[in-house]
Amino acid sequence: MIGIIFGPPGSGKGTQAKRLEEELRIHHLSTGAILRGEVARRTALGEEVGRVMATGDLVPDALIVDVVKARLPEAEEGAGALLDGFPRTVTQARALDAMLADEGHTITFVVALEVPEQALIGRLLHRAELEGRTDDTREVISERMREYHKLTEAVLEHYRNQGVPITVVDGTGTPDDVFARIHAALTGISSE
Ligand code: AP5
């Protein structure tokens, strides 16, 4: 199983992925978390991406594709992988398609979370107070939203054109509410 949890910054991808990981026993692969780990450890990759991430822009496609290529085979072992934060451009989606085609795999589902922008901003500013993620400032959040609309939204269209099952889920309410909606939607897909 290869799932994608999709949505704008703050829509709850990480929160819901953690729950899905437990529920479906699939491996959660978050490119944002991987990159933040590289920045924290001051690796060569971290030095390269840290500045870009701090502005809210996306890191170069070639770089992130290499990161996923290196980790995907292990993540796919067992029940499969849940991708969070990747693919984020149509170029990345095509690269993923090629990686999966090489293995004879396809994407099983896409869950797309929808949350109004004002609520997203509120969540991220609240997280800034709790966790201090460096990209959770008003200015950087705006840039992340711009990048999402400019480059990432089109990924959904890419998969729609391919006939991949896409479930659009209302991401408002409590994390439990959202998880219940995702769970119901995925049960529908697996019983089709
Ligand atoms: P990434 O880490 O992927 O960040 P993001 O997409 O901006 O999303 P977030 O992680 O902020 O939000 P989320 O949707 O996971 O929501 P969460 O569950 O945390 O990327 C960061 C950066 O890395 C990018 O800007 C880019 O530079 C780089 N990058 C990463 N991948 C890349 C790629 N493929 N290509 C190029 N560059 C890449 O929830 C948010 C907050 O809301 C939390 O505090 C949470 O507790 C709270 N919350 C969650 N659900 C609810 C709810 N239902 N009600 C109220 N609060 C909630």
Ligand code: MG
């Ligand atoms: Mg996240």
